[in-house]
Structures are given as structure tokens and as C-alpha cells.
Amino acid sequence: SVRTAIGSIVGPVELFSDDVRSAVVMGIETETLLDTKTDRSWRKRLTNFLGHTGLFLLLIAYTVFGGLVFKALEHPTEVATLKEHDARVKQHRAVFLERVSRSRRASEQEFLRLLEQQLNKYESAVQDAARGGLLVPITEGRQPADLARWNNLQAIFFASTVLTTIGYGNIVPVTTGGRTFCLLYALIGIPLCVSVIADLGSLVANRFTGLPSWLEKVSTTVKSLLSALVALLLLLLYISVGALLFMILEGEWSFFESFYFCFITMTTIGFGDLVPQKPEYMLLCTVYILIGLGMTSTIIEIVRNEYAKSWKRIQALAEALRKLAEAGGSATEIASLQNEFIQRITMTDSNKSPKQWENAVDTIVRNMSKPKLKEPKIVQIIIYETSV
Incomplete structure (x- = not known):
């Protein structure tokens, strides 16, 4: 312990004076305090790291859980639907070929009528199958279960689009159980996702707090624009x-x-016209989207603040010019006041609240509207000297 360490060191120095022993003890205590502060700093950093990471991992686990539940609810129904469409398309295809082969001896007009009739039925069956997800030609020999979109990775990716409210629309639940679970899942998961995005956004925003040393003397407005x-x-x-x-x-x-x-x-527009089709990297895509949403929300907020500040400046300037115009005076005086006001308004702090901006504008207008002291007239006396 610390006392044992102090005793082992102070013992040999008992031959020295009391001042020397006190200095040794104080040095050891100071070193112990520094070690304690270092440990606390590392603990704080570790706690913050685990807090951010834990929240993110909780969202990932919730996304995986939702994806697996969605797959369990939707996959059997999708496979049954695909098998039904597959059988219907094959049936219409076989009937089409049979009717065409039988009508060889019929007249040309009768053959064309029969061909068009059977072809329309076959095309209708193919369109229904395509809407149901049967997009691969039947001749490839793939089983309907292999064409199901509700696999594990696709379901997890769908769960992430629910939580982030992107909603591509390329895959949706169709069963009553799946839709009911989607409502409850989104009700709980969207606030969690928003919290994670806000947490990631705060980490990104902290990176913009520090500026290089050569920008310390730059005005606040320029710093804000550079940050944006x-x-x-x-x-x-x-x-x-x-x-x-x-x-x-x-x-x-x-x-x-x-x-x-x-x-x-x-x-988060999510048109759905372009959607990743390779399920192998859906988890990577989900992580990329979550991190990107945190960055996007923070950056959009930074740019929005700059728009808001600029709009406040424009409103303040317009209101001041209106008050100056109502104050009356010659055109030269008003122009002079306007120039003076523009110079002053650009020098004000850009972090003022709307009420502070309004008060600042009123103060500037009152100060500039005060009657100025008339300067004494200068009389010029010109003396001409001639030889006359």
C-alpha cells in the first residue's frame, strides 16, 4: 500500500532532517494523487466509450432481432405465394403450347385468334408472378424457395429501413402478423434509432469545435461559414x-x-428505385447507413443554423431600413444613415437571439436618428492683390 511504500522509503531517510523527510513524503503523495487522477481520466474515457458503443450495439442487436422475427413471419407465406405463381405460370405455358400445336390445321384467322387469346392468359399469369416476386424465368429451373426475398440478411436490412424511416418499399410485410409486429417494432425502435443517430451526431459535431490556431483571430461569422x-x-x-x-x-x-x-x-428520401441486391453485404450496408445518418443530421443542422442566422440578419437589416425611411430626411442623409447602419450591423455578434437582434437594431436606429450638432459655418475671405 501507499503507507508501506512511504514507510520503506522514509525509514532510510530518518538520518536526514525533518524537512527532507517531509519533502519525500509530499513527493510520494503528489505522485499518488497524479496516478489517481490518471486512473479516473481513463475510467471516464472508458465509460464514455462503452456508453457510445453500448448504445450502438443495442441498436444493432435490436435490428437483428427484428429482422429474424420478420423473416419468421413473412418467409413461409412468401414461399407459398411463389410456389402458387410458379405452378400457375407453368400451367398457362403448357396450355399455350398445347393449344398452339393443336391449331395448326385451323384457318389462319382462327389460329391468330386462338394464339392471341392464349398469349394474353399466359402474359397475365407472368405479370402476376412478377408482381409476386417470381422474376427469374421458369426455364432456369430454380426452386421458388430460392427466390424468396425474406431471407435473413434481407430481413435485417428491411428492419434497418424501418428504424431509420427510409422505407425503400422494395420489400414489405404482407401478413397480418408481420404488419402488426412492424407497428410495435417501429414504435419502440424509432426512438432508439433517433437516440443513436443523435449520439453519433454529437460525436461528429465535437470534431468541428476546434479550429486551427491561425483562425483564432477570424470573425465569428467567418468561423461559422468555414465550419459549415x-x-x-x-x-x-x-x-x-x-x-x-x-x-x-x-x-x-x-x-x-x-x-x-x-x-x-x-x-432519408428513399425512393426505392435503386436498392442493394446482394444480400452478402447487407450488414455492412446497414452500419454504413446508421453512421451516415448521424453525420448527415449533424451537418444539416449546422447548415440550417447558418441559413437561420443569415435570414435573421436580412430581417434585421430590412426592418432597420424601413425605420430609417420612416424617419424622414433628405436622400443624402438617409443614404448616409444606411451606410452607417450596414457597417454597424455587420460588426455585431452573430450569436444573438432574435430578441437581442431586435433590441440591437432599435438601439442603433435610435442612436443614428438623433439630431446631429450643426457644425459652425466657415467663412472664406479671399484677398486679391493686383498692381492697379
């Missing part, structure tokens, strides 16, 4: 990296299509 610009560039970089990743993984997407998908996803 850096945030936008970071978002574009993140989307570009994701676009490159999706272009490689999908294989059929161009870089522009991948970038378009990432942007539509990060802004």
Missing part, C-alpha cells in the same frame, strides 16, 4: 467513399448511380 463548408465537404467525401464501395460490390451500378443511392439514403 468543412461539414459539407466531409459529407460529400463520406458519400463518395460509400458510392465507390457500392459500385464495387453491386457490379452493375455506375459511380453516379451509387452516389445517387447514397445521397437519397442519407437524406
Whole structure:
């Protein structure tokens, strides 16, 4: 312990003076306090890390749980529907071939009528099968169960789109049990997802608090604009990296299509016209979307604040100019007051609340509307000296 350590060290120095022994003891106690503070700092960092990571892992676990439940509820019904469509398409295909082969001896007009009739029935069956998810030609010999979209990874990806409210619409629950579970799942999971996104957003926002030393003397407005610009560039970089990743993984997407998908996803627009089709990387896609939503929400908030500040400045300037116009005076005086007001309003702090802005505007207008002291007239006396 500390006392044992102190005793072992103080024992040999008893030959020295009391001041020396006190200095040794104080040095050991100071070192012990520093070690304690270091331990507390590491514990605090570890606690914060576990807090952020734990919340994120909780969302991942909840997403996986929801995906597995969705699969258990929807997969059997989907497989049964696919088998029904498969049998119907094959039946109409066989009838079509049989009727065509029988009508060889019929007249040309009768043959065309029969051909069109059977072809319409077959096309209708194919369209119904396509709407039901049977998109692969029957001749490939794949079983309907292999074409089911409600597999484990697709179901987990669908659960993530429910929690993030993106909702591509490429896959939806059709059973009563699946829809009921979706309502309860979203009711609990969306607030959890919003909390995780806000937590990730706060981590991203903390990265914009520090500025380089050469920007310390820059005005507050310039700092805010630079922060917004850096945030936008970071978002574009993140989307570009994701676009490159999706272009490689999908294989059929161009870089522009991948970038378009990432942007539509990060802004939670979710048209559903482009959706990842490879289930192998759905978990990676889910993590990418969750992190990106945290970044996007924070960056959009930063840009929104800049828009709001600019709009407040414009409103304050317009109101001040209106008051100046109502104050009367010659055009030259009003122009002079306007120039003076613009110079003053741009020097004010951009972090003022709307009420503070209004009070500042009123104060500036009152100060500038006061009658100025008349300057004494200058009389010029010109003396001409001539030789006359």
C-alpha cells in the first residue's frame, strides 16, 4: 500500500532532517494523487466509450432481432405465394403450347385468334408472378424457395429501413402478423434509432469545435461559414467513399448511380428505385447507413443554423431600413444613415437571439436618428492683390 511504500522509503531517510523527510513524503503523495487522477481520466474515457458503443450495439442487436422475427413471419407465406405463381405460370405455358400445336390445321384467322387469346392468359399469369416476386424465368429451373426475398440478411436490412424511416418499399410485410409486429417494432425502435443517430451526431459535431490556431483571430461569422463548408465537404467525401464501395460490390451500378443511392439514403428520401441486391453485404450496408445518418443530421443542422442566422440578419437589416425611411430626411442623409447602419450591423455578434437582434437594431436606429450638432459655418475671405 501507499503507507508501506512511504514507510520503506522514509525509514532510510530518518538520518536526514525533518524537512527532507517531509519533502519525500509530499513527493510520494503528489505522485499518488497524479496516478489517481490518471486512473479516473481513463475510467471516464472508458465509460464514455462503452456508453457510445453500448448504445450502438443495442441498436444493432435490436435490428437483428427484428429482422429474424420478420423473416419468421413473412418467409413461409412468401414461399407459398411463389410456389402458387410458379405452378400457375407453368400451367398457362403448357396450355399455350398445347393449344398452339393443336391449331395448326385451323384457318389462319382462327389460329391468330386462338394464339392471341392464349398469349394474353399466359402474359397475365407472368405479370402476376412478377408482381409476386417470381422474376427469374421458369426455364432456369430454380426452386421458388430460392427466390424468396425474406431471407435473413434481407430481413435485417428491411428492419434497418424501418428504424431509420427510409422505407425503400422494395420489400414489405404482407401478413397480418408481420404488419402488426412492424407497428410495435417501429414504435419502440424509432426512438432508439433517433437516440443513436443523435449520439453519433454529437460525436461528429465535437470534431468541428476546434479550429486551427491561425483562425483564432477570424470573425465569428467567418468561423461559422468555414465550419459549415468543412461539414459539407466531409459529407460529400463520406458519400463518395460509400458510392465507390457500392459500385464495387453491386457490379452493375455506375459511380453516379451509387452516389445517387447514397445521397437519397442519407437524406432519408428513399425512393426505392435503386436498392442493394446482394444480400452478402447487407450488414455492412446497414452500419454504413446508421453512421451516415448521424453525420448527415449533424451537418444539416449546422447548415440550417447558418441559413437561420443569415435570414435573421436580412430581417434585421430590412426592418432597420424601413425605420430609417420612416424617419424622414433628405436622400443624402438617409443614404448616409444606411451606410452607417450596414457597417454597424455587420460588426455585431452573430450569436444573438432574435430578441437581442431586435433590441440591437432599435438601439442603433435610435442612436443614428438623433439630431446631429450643426457644425459652425466657415467663412472664406479671399484677398486679391493686383498692381492697379
